[in-house]
Amino acid sequence: MSERKRIYLCLAHMSEAGLEQKYIKEAFDTNWVVPLGPNVNGFEADLETFVGEDKKVVALSSGTAAVHLALIACGVKPGDEVIVQSFTFCASSHPITYLGATPVFVDSERDTWNMDPELMEQAIIDRKAKTGKYPKAIIPVALYGMPYKIEAIMSIANKYGIPVIEDAAEGFGSRFDGRVLGTFGEFGILSFNGNKMITTSGGGALICPDKESADKIMWYATQAREAYPYYQHEAIGYNYRMSNICAGIGRGQMTVVDDHLRHHRHVQKMYEELLAGVDGISMMKAPSEKYDANYWLCTMCIDPELRIKGQENAYKKVITGAVGGAAGVIHAVDSATTDCQPNDNVEALRMFMDSAQVEARPLWKPMHKQPVYKNNPAYVNGVSESFFKVGMCLPAGPYVSDEEVRYIVKCIKESIE
Numbered sequence: 063m064s065e066r067k068r069i070y071l072c073l074a075h076m077s078e079a080g081l082e083q084k085y086i087k088e089a090f091d092t093n094w095v096v097p098l099g100p101n102v103n104g105f106e107a108d109l110e111t112f113v114g115e116d117k118k119v120v121a122l123s124s125g126t127a128a129v130h131l132a133l134i135a136c137g138v139k140p141g142d143e144v145i146v147q148s149f150t151f152c153a154s155s156h157p158i159t160y161l162g163a164t165p166v167f168v169d170s171e172r173d174t175w176n177m178d179p180e181l182m183e184q185a186i187i188d189r190k191a192k193t194g195k196y197p198k199a200i201i202p203v204a205l206y207g208m209p210y211k212i213e214a215i216m217s218i219a220n221k222y223g224i225p226v227i228e229d230a231a232e233g234f235g236s237r238f239d240g241r242v243l244g245t246f247g248e249f250g251i252l253s254f255n256g257n258k259m260i261t262t263s264g265g266g267a268l269i270c271p272d273k274e275s276a277d278k279i280m281w282y283a284t285q286a287r288e289a290y291p292y293y294q295h296e297a298i299g300y301n302y303r304m305s306n307i308c309a310g311i312g313r314g315q316m317t318v319v320d321d322h323l324r325h326h327r328h329v330q331k332m333y334e335e336l337l338a339g340v341d342g343i344s345m346m347k348a349p350s351e352k353y354d355a356n357y358w359l360c361t362m363c364i365d366p367e368l369r370i371k372g373q374e375n376a377y378k379k380v381i382t383g384a385v386g387g388a389a390g391v392i393h394a395v396d397s398a399t400t401d402c403q404p405n406d407n408v409e410a411l412r413m414f415m416d417s418a419q420v421e422a423r424p425l426w427k428p429m430h431k432q433p434v435y436k437n438n439p440a441y442v443n444g445v446s447e448s449f450f451k452v453g454m455c456l457p458a459g460p461y462v463s464d465e466e467v468r469y470i471v472k473c474i475k476e477s478i479e
């Protein structure tokens with residue numbers, strides 16, 4: 063078992079033709095080693111074709127930067143509030159705090175695990191009653207690529223005149239009712255981090271409604287320069303443009319995006335079939351055909367009653383392996399537990415899979431349960447917290463083969479006591 067190559071959740075996967083390297087080489091050969099150039103323009107054009115709907119797309123240095131600039135474009139200022147899905151990765155909410163504004167967290171519904179439209183409307187009404195102002199923007203998130211209930215979200219947002227920023231960072235290529243996520247709201251967030259549907263090694267993009275708003279985003283992303291022969295600044299800008307080297311990788315990746323989408327959906331289908339008869343394990347699936355998820359990550363829930371081998375040892379040891387390792391985890395912790403964590407059987411399964419060379423991960427911990435946001439307003443129904451306690455992410459990336467999916471399922475079955 064130890065000789066097996068480790069299977070990761072979602073690894074970057076370059077095109078067979080090596081087009082990424084061809085575009086990078088072109089950038090070097092023509093001396094476009096800067097945060098603008100033919101690859102950036104070409105990548106943006108490819109993205110515009112892919113998302114359709116006559117949208118303009120601006121390539122940026124990260125998805126987080128895209129969230130930040132979308133908030134600025136929606137006029138978010140210090141003291142404002144922004145509604146954001148609680149069940150998400152921190153990049154959806156952190157940029158709200160960069161601006162001195164306050165994230166107001168809204169819990170999820172059970173069908174898609176994304177923002178509950180009814181609770182969202184209650185939050186809008188309650189914030190107006192409590193602060194005298196409506197929130198400045200609403201950020202639903204396509205968690206693990208699953209489309210949110212965008213029709214209900216848009217109709218409520220429009221009723222109160224609040225712009226929607228769709229966080230489709232995990233949902234690149236997912237569609238609702240045939241239309242690409244990120245094109246329904248005022249803005250749409252994309253991420254090309256190393257572990258997303260496609261990668262530029264690190265990067266993101268903002269889907270904008272028109273050229274005028276795209277130009278404004280571009281201006282903010284390049285230090286807000288005025289058209290003088292010398293540097294003249296009348297507003298605060300950011301250094302958020304994508305580099306021409308990264309965009310070269312992106313152009314190559316756009317040639318395989320449809321293959322990646324097909325593969326992630328195929329892996330999901332395999333898990334659904336292979337785990338169908340296993341008591342106590344249930345795969346998360348789209349509630350209907352309208353929700354055309356990319357299945358960036360495949361996720362499952364584990365019945366709290368299911369006994370997993372080694373469960374008695376769950377959370378007994380402080381984790382040290384992540385510290386100083388990947389992804390910049392450099393803060394050691396002195397406790398093996400927190401007041402809100404996945405059930406013991408979930409942690410036991412994670413450890414079992416880890417020793418079988420399979421990366422499995424808990425679901426994202428809801429933001430309203432994060433210590434850093436403990437004083438933020440939150441409209442909660444218990445849904446995200448309950449899924450966090452029973453859920454697990456499984457490898458889905460384009461690298462995962464059919465044989466590996468069968469092996470992963472075999473390991474899951476073996477882990478059950």
Ligand SMILES: *Cc1c(COP(=O)(O)O)cnc(C)c1O
Pocket residue numbers: 124125126127150151153154203229231232252253254255264265266
């Ligand atoms: C990855 C991600 C982002 C941000 O992307 P980066 O490119 O890593 O900055 C934003 N929101 C969600 C939900 C994500 O998963």
